[in-house]
Amino acid sequence: MGEKSSFAGSVLETIKTIVYALLIAGIFRTLFFQPFWIPSGSMKDTLLVGDFLFVNKMVYGYSHASCPSIRIASLGLDIDAEDICGWMKSDNSRIWGGEPQRGDVVVFRHPVSGSDYIKRLIGLPGDKIQMQRGQLFINGEPAPTEPAGTFTERFEPQGPEGRTPRCENGPVGAGGICEKSRYWETLPGGLKHAILNVTMQGSDNTGVYTVPDGHYFFLGDNRDNSTDSRVAQTAGGVGYVPYEDIIGRADRIMFSSAGRSMLFFWTWRSDRYFKAIE
Template identity: 70%
Template sequence: MAEEAKSGNAIWETIKTIVYALLIAGVFRTLFFQPFWIPSGSMKQTLLIGDFLFVNKMAYGYSYASCPSLIIPSVGLNIDAEDVCGWMQGDDNTRLLGGEPERGDVIVFRHPVSGRDYIKRLIGLPGDRIQIREGQIILNDTPVPQKPDGVFTEIAERQGPQGLRPRCENGPVGIGGSCEKTRLIETLPNGVSYDVLNIGNQGSDNTGIYTVPEGYYFFMGDNRDNSADSRLPQAAGGVGFVPYENLIGRADRIMFSSAGRSMLFFWTWRGDRFFKAVN
């Protein structure tokens, strides 16, 4: 009997340890850092498909969007941040301990309609007037400078778990070929500089004028011709203007990067991207 009691206590202690560990991990993820794996090429070359990073949730404070979503379609699991923290939502579009994002920050945010997590660069602040002309940002009637910086080259192959094929400026390229895009250095008025890529002329290179509403933000991907962002309204598959409360956190540093179909395939990890800063 004593041995059975001891065995029962050991099982109970193990269960409590697991529960405590999950609670601590949940609190850590909710309050401090959220893991994020880059699924698409919309932020190349700043972020590549397969980059794994932690999002700094302390940068902008907390809202309902700070609660993690747990979505695993293969097993039918779909726990949304609204399901857990929807009580924090309101009509005031505010945050607890809120901090203001800076132009040029790379930010993970919650899509205003689908609720999925997106990562883009913050271009427009509340009150800004933004237009795109021939691929160049016109910010508050002033062109944002762009300087040619050579060519971004990658192998034309299926990338990431979705097997996405990169789009190339040098035309359709066969598997294993050299896929090229023109690279430019763009510099925002606050001095933040970063690389943007160009694939070709398309509708999103020339837009009307967007006026960012109070309490909202305007985002764009660095891979300009391969990004569904604030240039497109939500009804057309874009993200439109993003409310302040939908910001999740700032991407500061890549932990590691996998060029394979899974981040567990350690032999495909990119050796030059360990702890690389996100600029």
């Protein structure tokens, strides 16, 4: 009888330890840092498919979007952030809110689908944003660009989604070298970051977007391969992102996997450990 009681007590203590650990992990993820694995190439070459990073949630304060969404299709689990923290959703405000800065690389919650996106913040409330022949204009002034060489990668399936990259020198056969023109773009305030070009397409010539109060305008650095604020939410794009849907700022890559899973340690890129995001 004593052995059974001791065993039951041991099992109970193990369960309590697991529950406490999950609660602590959940609180840590909600309040401080959220892990994020880059699934697509919309932010190349700043971020590559397979980069693993932590999102700083403290810098912008907290809203309902700060709570994690838990989606495990194989288990039929679909718990949205609003299911947990919907009580915080009100008037597009935040607790201890900090102001995002132009040029920040930001993770945000899509206002319609609830999916997490990562893009560069280009337009602040009240800004007028336009693309003309691939060049960015902010409040009527062009963002200066200068050539920065050629970005190259192999034409092969990338990441868990298995997407192949678009190439400026295409078509490229499997295993071939895929090229994109690379430029330095300088934003108002002096921040310089890399952008890529594949071709001239519709998203390179747009009307003028006037960013509403309390909202932000985002672009991917891989401009011709990014679903971002240039397309309205009703058309499947990102549109203007409300302040309350911002999750946090991406500051540093922890490590990066060139394989189909971040668990394939033999595919980790040795030059991207603890790399700062600029």
